[in-house]
Amino acid sequence: MNAFPGRIGVVGAGALGGYYGSLLARAGFDVHFLMRRDYDAVKRDGLKVQSIRGDFHVVPPVHRTAAELGPCDVVIIGLKATDNDALGELLAPVVSPATVVLTLQNGLGNEERIASVLEQRGIGRGNIVGGVAFLCSNRIAPGVINHTDHGWIRIAEFEGQERERTSAVKSIFDRAGIDCQIGESVPRIRWEKLLWNIPFNGLGVAAGRADSAVIMADPELLGTARALMHEVVAAARADAVELDAGEVERMIDRTRSMGAYKSSMQLDFEAGRALEVEAIIGEPVRRARAAGISVPHMEMLYALVRRLDAHNRG
Amino acid sequence: MNAFPGRIGVVGAGALGGYYGSLLARAGFDVHFLMRRDYDAVKRDGLKVQSIRGDFHVVPPVHRTAAELGPCDVVIIGLKATDNDALGELLAPVVSPATVVLTLQNGLGNEERIASVLEQRGIGRGNIVGGVAFLCSNRIAPGVINHTDHGWIRIAEFEGQERERTSAVKSIFDRAGIDCQIGESVPRIRWEKLLWNIPFNGLGVAAGRADSAVIMADPELLGTARALMHEVVAAARADAVELDAGEVERMIDRTRSMGAYKSSMQLDFEAGRALEVEAIIGEPVRRARAAGISVPHMEMLYALVRRLDAHNRG
Numbered sequence: 001m002n003a004f005p006g007r008i009g010v011v012g013a014g015a016l017g018g019y020y021g022s023l024l025a026r027a028g029f030d031v032h033f034l035m036r037r038d039y040d041a042v043k044r045d046g047l048k049v050q051s052i053r054g055d056f057h058v059v060p061p062v063h064r065t066a067a068e069l070g071p072c073d074v075v076i077i078g079l080k081a082t083d084n085d086a087l088g089e090l091l092a093p094v095v096s097p098a099t100v101v102l103t104l105q106n107g108l109g110n111e112e113r114i115a116s117v118l119e120q121r122g123i124g125r126g127n128i129v130g131g132v133a134f135l136c137s138n139r140i141a142p143g144v145i146n147h148t149d150h151g152w153i154r155i156a157e158f159e160g161q162e163r164e165r166t167s168a169v170k171s172i173f174d175r176a177g178i179d180c181q182i183g184e185s186v187p188r189i190r191w192e193k194l195l196w197n198i199p200f201n202g203l204g205v206a207a208g209r210a211d212s213a214v215i216m217a218d219p220e221l222l223g224t225a226r227a228l229m230h231e232v233v234a235a236a237r238a239d240a241v242e243l244d245a246g247e248v249e250r251m252i253d254r255t256r257s258m259g260a261y262k263s264s265m266q267l268d269f270e271a272g273r274a275l276e277v278e279a280i281i282g283e284p285v286r287r288a289r290a291a292g293i294s295v296p297h298m299e300m301l302y303a304l305v306r307r308l309d310a311h312n313r314g
Numbered sequence: 315m316n317a318f319p320g321r322i323g324v325v326g327a328g329a330l331g332g333y334y335g336s337l338l339a340r341a342g343f344d345v346h347f348l349m350r351r352d353y354d355a356v357k358r359d360g361l362k363v364q365s366i367r368g369d370f371h372v373v374p375p376v377h378r379t380a381a382e383l384g385p386c387d388v389v390i391i392g393l394k395a396t397d398n399d400a401l402g403e404l405l406a407p408v409v410s411p412a413t414v415v416l417t418l419q420n421g422l423g424n425e426e427r428i429a430s431v432l433e434q435r436g437i438g439r440g441n442i443v444g445g446v447a448f449l450c451s452n453r454i455a456p457g458v459i460n461h462t463d464h465g466w467i468r469i470a471e472f473e474g475q476e477r478e479r480t481s482a483v484k485s486i487f488d489r490a491g492i493d494c495q496i497g498e499s500v501p502r503i504r505w506e507k508l509l510w511n512i513p514f515n516g517l518g519v520a521a522g523r524a525d526s527a528v529i530m531a532d533p534e535l536l537g538t539a540r541a542l543m544h545e546v547v548a549a550a551r552a553d554a555v556e557l558d559a560g561e562v563e564r565m566i567d568r569t570r571s572m573g574a575y576k577s578s579m580q581l582d583f584e585a586g587r588a589l590e591v592e593a594i595i596g597e598p599v600r601r602a603r604a605a606g607i608s609v610p611h612m613e614m615l616y617a618l619v620r621r622l623d624a625h626n627r628g
Binding site: 224 | 517520521522523524528532534535537538541610611613614615616617618620621622625626
């Protein structure tokens, strides 16, 4: 483990992968970016990060194809979950039995998709570390990322029991000044994030582009948000994750203090981009249904956002 | 009753009031229209109805104010429920203890609003006849109505027991060739209509301007519509209305055969007009809540459509 990490590959280097990858590059790690859309700009000018914690600029190696990137010691996946169909093609050339694959994607089901790709290469689920990022950042131009708030990460072993490699991944982030905590399990860190993401991403789209302040100020919408959160708690429990009973009201209080915050799904919707509706709402609904848990608000939110996504891009 | 009806006043002479009033005028009744927006056009050119049952044209008396219209034997209210705040001003000059007041408005709560106006004039609830209209018509220009489908009416005494005047109102419509049935009670005819209106008007707005064909073709949206209908059945039951158990599936089958039908609420939304969200969804939700009936889908639909209405006109 002394040489760990050697080569770090960032797959899906948008607002999230670009931000964390740039911080790691700035800290001196050997970070390689796999990018298509922004390849030319970054090859020429590097990555520019405009951040509330100070602007900076890195000129890292960048690759146009996964084959060119080649095997990495650590792969960080920042793909939108809507692009998960590309995981097979993107991961196959960059993973080996020694690779740690960290996904920082939204929602449920990403680790399972990655596991099935690794399995085809004879690599087990133990190589996967799940993570959630609490980050407000946008790609505002090719190779230019605007970081407006937060940035902490919570990670956990996909296989369950904590391993040395989880701590090793944490230490990489630590050394780059990124707040990284180790969570109890992948389901726990994911459901904890869904407790906010399901109501506020979903209603941000379904309730007429409603930012968090609109939802908090409308007693009927706030009632819906609260009902959704209680259903998330019940669905998480069926997935063996016991969320703290007081967390719903604490999260509502924190959201009240956030002001008018637009969720990533609302921003995607307004920009006409595909929504992460399956990862953030659809898969949680399917797990609740499979467990026989009644989640009427989540089901209705799924039906509406799924349709609005198709309508918005149709 | 021999002279019944003498003067018939139509209050709210848009696509609905204008259509039925014109049919009654054509049949030789003494029909007077109270109108503001279309007064000049109708005063000059009369009312023109383009109908699937044959176009026709009438030149009835038209009045700009309720005082000018004066007391009527029958008042037919075709106002949008969103304009119910004007009921006091519009009704006071045109009602007497002998006036029959028929509302053909959408949703719940209209008769109660009318009753409180009449009460201030010392007139009891027995003068009120409730009605629902199954009509597809649009006002396409000042004084011009386009009738595209249906047109039958179901009426009932607001006070409960059937009276002679209900039959008398039915006979007026009969003589004008309008299919009019007498229902068991106002709550029954209203909840029967809400069984369709709540899911298809509501989702027509909340699911991205979804006509009936869009909802029927999407298994998640259809599941939401079905769940809403079962909640309407439960809410109606708490209001002492037992809807037939098979009616949900029969109505879904009928809706499937309707093709791509846009509800009135969807049309209002697309035109930027105020939605009848309180009458069609809000009041049913409040009655269910008061009765302690769980209606999560209805509550969420109410929260969303209420917000979308405000956002659409904001």
